[in-house]
Amino acid sequence: MTGTDEPIEEMLAPYPDLVKKNRKKHLIVKNESAECCPQIEANTRTIPGIISQRGCAYAGCKGVVVAPIKDMITITHGPVGCGYYSWGTRRNKARADDTTPKDKIYSQLCFITDMQEPDIVFGGEKKLAKMIDEVVAAFHPRAINICATCPVGLIGDDINAVAKAAMERHGIQVLAYNCEGYKGVSQSAGHHIANNNLMQNVIGTGTERKAGKHVINILGEYNIGGDGWELERILTECGYTVNSILTGDSSYLDIKNLHLADLNLVQCHRSINYIAEMMETKYGIPWLKVNFIGINATNESLRNLARCFNDPELAEQTEIVIARETARVTAVLDQYRKICQGKTAFAFVGGSRSHHYQYLLRDLGMEVVVAGYEFAHRDDYEGRQVIPTIKSDADSKNIPELHLTPDPERYREAHEYLNLTKEEYEALKKDVPLSYYEGLYPNLKAGELMIDDANHHEVEELVARLKPDLIFSGVRDKYIAHKLGVASKQLHSYDYAGPYAGYGGAINFAQDVANALSTPAWKLITPPWEKENTEGSESHA
Amino acid sequence: MLECIPEGPVEHTTGKINPAKTCQPLGAMYAALGIHGCLPHSHGSQGCCAYHRMHLTRHFRDPVMASSSSFTEGASVFGGAANLKTSIKNVFAIYNPEIMAVHTTCLSETIGDDLPNIIKTAEIPEGKAVIHVNTPSYQGSHITGFSGMCKAMVSYLAQSDSAVKKSQMNVLPGFVNPGDMREIRRIVDALGVKMIMFPDTSGVLDTPLTSRYQMYPDGGTTVAEIRDSGNSEVTLALGAFASHDAADVLQEKCGVTGIPLRLPIGIKATDDFIMAVKDWFGVEIPKSLTLERGQVIDTLIDTHFHYQGKRVAVFGDPDHVIALTEFLLAMGMVPVYVLTGTPGKAFEAEINKMLTDAGITGARVKAEGDLFELQQWIKEAPVDLLIGTSYGKYIARAEDVPFVRFGFPILDRAVHPLMPVVGYRGCLRLIEQISNALLDRRDRDCLDEDFELVL
Numbered sequence: 002m003t004g005t006d007e008p009i010e011e012m013l014a015p016y017p018d019l020v021k022k023n024r025k026k027h028l029i030v031k032n033e034s035a036e037c038c039p040q041i042e043a044n045t046r047t048i049p050g051i052i053s054q055r056g057c058a059y060a061g062c063k064g065v066v067v068a069p070i071k072d073m074i075t076i077t078h079g080p081v082g083c084g085y086y087s088w089g090t091r092r093n094k095a096r097a098d099d100t101t102p103k104d105k106i107y108s109q110l111c112f113i114t115d116m117q118e119p120d121i122v123f124g125g126e127k128k129l130a131k132m133i134d135e136v137v138a139a140f141h142p143r144a145i146n147i148c149a150t151c152p153v154g155l156i157g158d159d160i161n162a163v164a165k166a167a168m169e170r171h172g173i174q175v176l177a178y179n180c181e182g183y184k185g186v187s188q189s190a191g192h193h194i195a196n197n198n199l200m201q202n203v204i205g206t207g208t209e210r211k212a213g214k215h216v217i218n219i220l221g222e223y224n225i226g227g228d229g230w231e232l233e234r235i236l237t238e239c240g241y242t243v244n245s246i247l248t249g250d251s252s253y254l255d256i257k258n259l260h261l262a263d264l265n266l267v268q269c270h271r272s273i274n275y276i277a278e279m280m281e282t283k284y285g286i287p288w289l290k291v292n293f294i295g296i297n298a299t300n301e302s303l304r305n306l307a308r309c310f311n312d313p314e315l316a317e318q319t320e321i322v323i324a325r326e327t328a329r330v331t332a333v334l335d336q337y338r339k340i341c342q343g344k345t346a347f348a349f350v351g352g353s354r355s356h357h358y359q360y361l362l363r364d365l366g367m368e369v370v371v372a373g374y375e376f377a378h379r380d381d382y383e384g385r386q387v388i389p390t391i392k393s394d395a396d397s398k399n400i401p402e403l404h405l406t407p408d409p410e411r412y413r414e415a416h417e418y419l420n421l422t423k424e425e426y427e428a429l430k431k432d433v434p435l436s437y438y439e440g441l442y443p444n445l446k447a448g449e450l451m452i453d454d455a456n457h458h459e460v461e462e463l464v465a466r467l468k469p470d471l472i473f474s475g476v477r478d479k480y481i482a483h484k485l486g487v488a489s490k491q492l493h494s495y496d497y498a499g500p501y502a503g504y505g506g507a508i509n510f511a512q513d514v515a516n517a518l519s520t521p522a523w524k525l526i527t528p529p530w531e532k533e534n535t536e537g538s539e540s541h542a
Numbered sequence: 543m544l545e546c547i548p549e550g551p552v553e554h555t556t557g558k559i560n561p562a563k564t565c566q567p568l569g570a571m572y573a574a575l576g577i578h579g580c581l582p583h584s585h586g587s588q589g590c591c592a593y594h595r596m597h598l599t600r601h602f603r604d605p606v607m608a609s610s611s612s613f614t615e616g617a618s619v620f621g622g623a624a625n626l627k628t629s630i631k632n633v634f635a636i637y638n639p640e641i642m643a644v645h646t647t648c649l650s651e652t653i654g655d656d657l658p659n660i661i662k663t664a665e666i667p668e669g670k671a672v673i674h675v676n677t678p679s680y681q682g683s684h685i686t687g688f689s690g691m692c693k694a695m696v697s698y699l700a701q702s703d704s705a706v707k708k709s710q711m712n713v714l715p716g717f718v719n720p721g722d723m724r725e726i727r728r729i730v731d732a733l734g735v736k737m738i739m740f741p742d743t744s745g746v747l748d749t750p751l752t753s754r755y756q757m758y759p760d761g762g763t764t765v766a767e768i769r770d771s772g773n774s775e776v777t778l779a780l781g782a783f784a785s786h787d788a789a790d791v792l793q794e795k796c797g798v799t800g801i802p803l804r805l806p807i808g809i810k811a812t813d814d815f816i817m818a819v820k821d822w823f824g825v826e827i828p829k830s831l832t833l834e835r836g837q838v839i840d841t842l843i844d845t846h847f848h849y850q851g852k853r854v855a856v857f858g859d860p861d862h863v864i865a866l867t868e869f870l871l872a873m874g875m876v877p878v879y880v881l882t883g884t885p886g887k888a889f890e891a892e893i894n895k896m897l898t899d900a901g902i903t904g905a906r907v908k909a910e911g912d913l914f915e916l917q918q919w920i921k922e923a924p925v926d927l928l929i930g931t932s933y934g935k936y937i938a939r940a941e942d943v944p945f946v947r948f949g950f951p952i953l954d955r956a957v958h959p960l961m962p963v964v965g966y967r968g969c970l971r972l973i974e975q976i977s978n979a980l981l982d983r984r985d986r987d988c989l990d991e992d993f994e995l996v997l
Contacts, residue, residue, distance in 0.1 A: 053610070057592070079679075103545040477596055
């Protein structure tokens with residue numbers, strides 16, 4: 002942006018007054034002279050009729066958080082669609098491990114009660130109970146999730162009662178999630194609902210701590226394209242034991258033992274900060290905000306992490322890994338930087354990725370000039386210090402807040418988990434993001450635009466005005482970008498490639514981005530017979 | 543792959559495991575995209591619209607635009623009228639379509655929103671139209687939703703306002719790809735008959751890349767054409783599940799004769815389509831079509847030993863599967879498992895009759911089935927080939943069966959929406975795909991000494 006509000010005013014001009022007034026509050030141009038981030042409106046209702054990128058609470062609960070748990074069967078209670086659309090589309094990879102054999106992995110299957118009209122009229126509880134019985138008899142899962150869709154809440158099916166009865170019948174845990182699609186204003190409500198249930202009923206029920214000197218969890222990492230595996234590789238080489246990744250490639254058994262770790266790493270703040278915070282309240286386990294997207298970002302996160310443990314051997318090994326991996330990747334990235342250098346991008350994804358990927362893109366010499374989240378809250382933009390000032394509204398009030406207290410038997414002070422004195426821990430907190438996320442804003446450069454819940458009209462206008470070289474988005478906007486003549490990469494699904502996290506991931510990403518920018522067909526758009534008439538007008542062709 | 547699937551028979555009477563259908567609103571959205579200048583609108587929570595747009599986008603790899611009433615809990619309690627009225631106002635102000643095609647969701651249906659009344663009292667700009675269809679997700683399937691939106695086009699828009707019927711025909715193409723719709727148009731053009739085809743997603747979901755984005759691409763049937771469909775002499779309705787209902791309404795409302803046909807997939811169904819045009823309009827069949835047909839017969843004779851006698855499992859949408867099964871029988875193949883996710887006993891009756899006529903016994907045929915069940919059947923008695931949507935790839939890998947992708951959706955391969963499976967050219971494509979899948983398997987599995995250059 003030019004640093005003035007003029008382009009924004011022009012972009013908003015076609016809107017009816019109420020829409021204009023509303024949308025203006027969701028747009029912030031970075032102003033270097035402002036000391037802190039101006040307030041952005043976020044996590045509020047999308048205006049009806051506006052073509053938004055947002056999904057629903059069910060998508061956030063079932064699709065994002067719950068479905069990746071590989072050894073649980075997740076039954077969607079509802080008509081066929083919701084379960085069907087969230088089947089196999091999020092690329093959260095899973096494989097067998099020491100505790101979960103191949104025949105206990107269900108994440109490539111879709112289970113749905115397929116409610117029919119009589120179920121809507123007379124209630125679907127019996128059908129749900131019967132399906133649970135059949136599924137238990139046929140598959141013998143360790144535990145079951147039940148995710149509600151819109152009509153379930155409306156007709157008053159008591160899925161919690163069905164779950165409780167099934168638990169008694171079968172002797173396995175059955176969790177019910179009231180994640181009806183109309184709850185909240187986006188996927189975000191569903192993340193919260195899923196976090197609450199796992200915290201309340203699963204985390205803390207196990208007793209087996211994994212062997213290792215420094216045992217950590219990675220929260221908010223969904224193993225899209227194998228990201229979690231790359232992180233596990235790096236962290237293991239540094240000397241950590243990864244207890245569980247929540248929820249990418251995770252198992253129910255591992256989540257039960259989630260509290261038996263020394264530190265929680267938080268990758269996607271939006272979707273999982275509730276569990277991080279609640280585990281800190283209940284068990285005292287500290288959490289550290291990390292970002293493993295980008296070489297410099299990964300190095301910084303690893304160093305921050307090593308500092309948490311006050312272990313010279315760990316710090317040394319971390320530096321060895323950083324040096325070796327950085328050297329290995331830098332040479333490769335240099336090749337791709339030749340193509341990427343100086344290019345600009347838009348990023349409209351998620352509640353973290355539009356921030357995280359800025360680091361990796363800067364490693365490649367690219368700059369994100371417009372960054373937006375679909376379903377973030379103010380703290381994801383402005384930093385967690387604003388949380389006490391966020392006003393709850395009718396939509397956020399219908400998501401229950403758990404009020405936990407310290408577990409009398411298990412609670413320890415955060416510093417004890419890390420083998421630090423209280424003073425050392427407090428000093429450390431000033432240097433590394435323990436229990437803190439600074440949000441997207443500080444990382445922007447002056448004049449760059451931060452946009453919440455960007456919609457079709459705005460994206461189209463911004464592309465026309467700012468002419469980015471690449472758009473990072475979801476699949477719905479991907480092909481719009483192409484029609485506009487702009488390269489695009491999906492940052493939810495990585496265009497079916499990956500991993501993009503860590504060192505190995507940076508190479509994959511650089512190659513994919515360079516290919517998207519340079520694929521020869523971009524130079525073939527204008528047919529030769531049109532070139533003759535417009536010679537010189539299209540320099541790229 | 544899928545090691546968790548039980549080996550032996552299990553009780554599975556309730557719900558779906560690995561469904562072979564999806565919900566009505568998706569079909570309604572797809573049909574609406576086949577109207578020129580139309581913005582489909584999903585009256586429900588925004589998650590539905592997000593899912594449908596994503597799913598269609600993944601199949602077509604082209605922009606799929608649609609808006610949503612973005613229900614929150616408040617709207618779910620107090621009704622969605624205000625959300626829909628605000629949507630209509632905002633959509634015309636910001637996105638300016640010619641027409642909005644609204645479909646409902648299980649949310650707005652369960653709370654009982656009265657769409658006709660809401661639309662009647664909404665602010666709709668002069669010259670613009672809003673149509674609607676009720677598509678509760680707890681009935682039918684995406685095919686039923688498609689059929690419903692086609693009916694809505696007729697009941698809202700079609701008019702019989704010329705003194706005598708015009709010498710033109712309507713074609714309801716069914717839930718097929720834009721490439722199929724282009725092929726239908728090519729065949730009809732060759733026959734020299736004026737046609738109104740609706741919906742028509744060619745030019746909407748197979749658009750070129752020019753660096754000039756059009757929110758409403760050039761393609762699609764115009765509202766004026768759909769209005770004029772009431773003045774046509776005849777409607778060819780392709781596919782019982784997706785198209786026959788709309789043709790019935792058009793016959794009732796405007797007196798346009800409806801001729802129910804199968805989707806023109808395979809020799810016989812394509813012959814029937816062409817003969818229906820010939821019989822009604824008395825046109826001569828051009829040599830070009832006779833030649834195309836002859837090429838298919840030539841290819842069938844030349845290649846029959848690649849596939850004849852092979853046991854094949856087919857699943858997908860009912861109209862597609864019915865027509866394809868007929869063609870597989872014409873190829874000398876043996877369909878042993880035939881399944882659709884869409885409910886409808888007519889499907890089972892039609893397939894069973896075909897199989898009986900072909901002397902095939904012991905086949906399993908099921909409507910409203912799921913892929914878990916299909917996999918159980920295949921485990922019990924294997925097949926040589928599986929034909930179906932991308933979801934079949936898990937079964938194909940787990941059970942080590944060659945696989946041909948066919949129908950909707952295909953999410954893991956590109957170009958298919960542009961390549962027709964209808965008409966005689968479609969026959970050649972299907973023969974090639976089936977033949978290649980079986981020969982690739984033979985080349986992969988055979989001993990070195992059996993590996994041959996010429997097959």
